[in-house]
Structure formats: C-alpha cells, structure tokens
Amino acid sequence: MxxxxxxxxxxxxxxxxxxxxxxxxxxxxxxxxxxxxxxxxxxxxxxxxxxxxxxxxxxxxxxxxxxxxxxxxSAIPVEEVPERASALGVPDAGDGDLWASVAALPERQRLAVAYHYLGGLPHRETAELIGGSTDSVRRAAADGIAALRKTYTTGTDEGTERRSS
Known part of the structure; x- marks a missing residue:
C-alpha cells in the first residue's frame, strides 16, 4: 500500500x-x-x-x-435581538394552572415527574439525579401524576381535558 x-x-x-x-x-x-x-x-x-x-x-x-x-x-448574527416571551418547554402555555399544579407537588414528586415525563429520562437515571432507589423514584413519579390527574381529568364526552372542581 x-x-x-x-x-x-x-x-x-x-x-x-x-x-x-x-x-x-x-x-x-x-x-x-x-x-x-x-x-x-x-x-x-x-x-x-x-x-x-x-x-x-x-x-x-x-x-x-x-x-x-x-x-x-448556527445562529445568524443580528444587530438587535427582539424581546419575546418563549413558550418553549411550557405545555399548553395558556394554562398557568397546570404549571402551578406541578409546582405545588412535593419536591421529590415534582422532580420525578419533571425528569421522567418531561425530560424523558428513565427512572434509573432520575434516581441517580435526585437520589434514592429506582423503585422509590418510580413511585414518586406515579404519585405525582396521580395528584395531577386528580386536578386535571379527561372528559369522556368531549375527549378534551378539563379542570375538575
């Protein structure tokens, strides 16, 4: 060669x-x-x-x-960057109640929901981030989702989400 x-x-x-x-x-x-x-x-x-x-x-x-x-x-350089609010990472940006409900969860549940359901991390990696066992993180995530479901239920007639009273 x-x-x-x-x-x-x-x-x-x-x-x-x-x-x-x-x-x-x-x-x-x-x-x-x-x-x-x-x-x-x-x-x-x-x-x-x-x-x-x-x-x-x-x-x-x-x-x-x-x-x-x-x-x-890559970013395109501009003379002046416009000021805009971003809805990035905000599910249904018009529903501040959802974010308030997530924020009201106990810390462990909120972190487990955020990392697993919003961030897409497996329970094992979530456990490494917040501490505890994979099973305890799985339970915290399930409890957090259950608490949110109590607040937000799926309407069977309309097929849309509505807030429970």
Whole structure:
C-alpha cells in the first residue's frame, strides 16, 4: 500500500476543489482537513483495488455536508435581538394552572415527574439525579401524576381535558 502522504499529494488539490465547490472558500480548508483526517484513519482498511479518487471525493462530500448542516443550525448574527416571551418547554402555555399544579407537588414528586415525563429520562437515571432507589423514584413519579390527574381529568364526552372542581 502506498504511503498516505503520497495519496494526499496526488489527490489534495482535487479534494480541495470539491470542498470549495460545496462549502465555499471560507470553510473549504476545514472540510479538506476533516476529509484527510478521516481518510487517514480509514486508509489501512482500504482495499488495494479501491478507487482512491472516488473514495476521497465521497469522504469530502460527506464532510462538506456536515459543515453545511452545522452552518444551517448556527445562529445568524443580528444587530438587535427582539424581546419575546418563549413558550418553549411550557405545555399548553395558556394554562398557568397546570404549571402551578406541578409546582405545588412535593419536591421529590415534582422532580420525578419533571425528569421522567418531561425530560424523558428513565427512572434509573432520575434516581441517580435526585437520589434514592429506582423503585422509590418510580413511585414518586406515579404519585405525582396521580395528584395531577386528580386536578386535571379527561372528559369522556368531549375527549378534551378539563379542570375538575
């Protein structure tokens, strides 16, 4: 197998052109570097009869796509950030009574409900966070949900939630 340095010398300019075409001149060198770092790691497993050019261009394409995805998720700088209230993480943001009911739960129940039902953590991980056994956290979460159900019941006729009196 040829030394990897020879592969970089032979195909480096081509890979850079692909990267520039995909991500532009600003991010092209990062994509190029990422391509050859990945290629260096995978090179020992490359079959002797493989098309090295196609292999490197494929890696470059994937690295460029990664950069484009990251770019699309990054914040866009603005002169002035608008002030807005966020409803993120607020189930049914118009129902402050629900949040008040959750806040009124005993601390252990509130944390168990928050971490397990709202945060999606398994009971085992919730127990590691708040202390106690998995079974005790499971019980606290169930008790918290039972207390909330006493306050909020499901209407059988309308199929909507309504507040109990």
């Amino acid at each position: 040829r030394p990897f340095e020879a592969i970089v010398e032979e195909h480096g300019a081509r890979v850079l052109r692909v990267c520039r075409a995909m991500v532009g001149p600003v991010d092209a060198e990062d994509a190029w570097s990422e391509t050859f770092l990945s290629a260096l790691i995978a090179y020992p497993r490359l079959q002797p009869d493989s098309d090295v050019t196609a292999w490197l261009v494929t890696i470059a394409h994937r690295k460029a796509v990664d950069i484009l995805r990251a770019r699309s998720r």
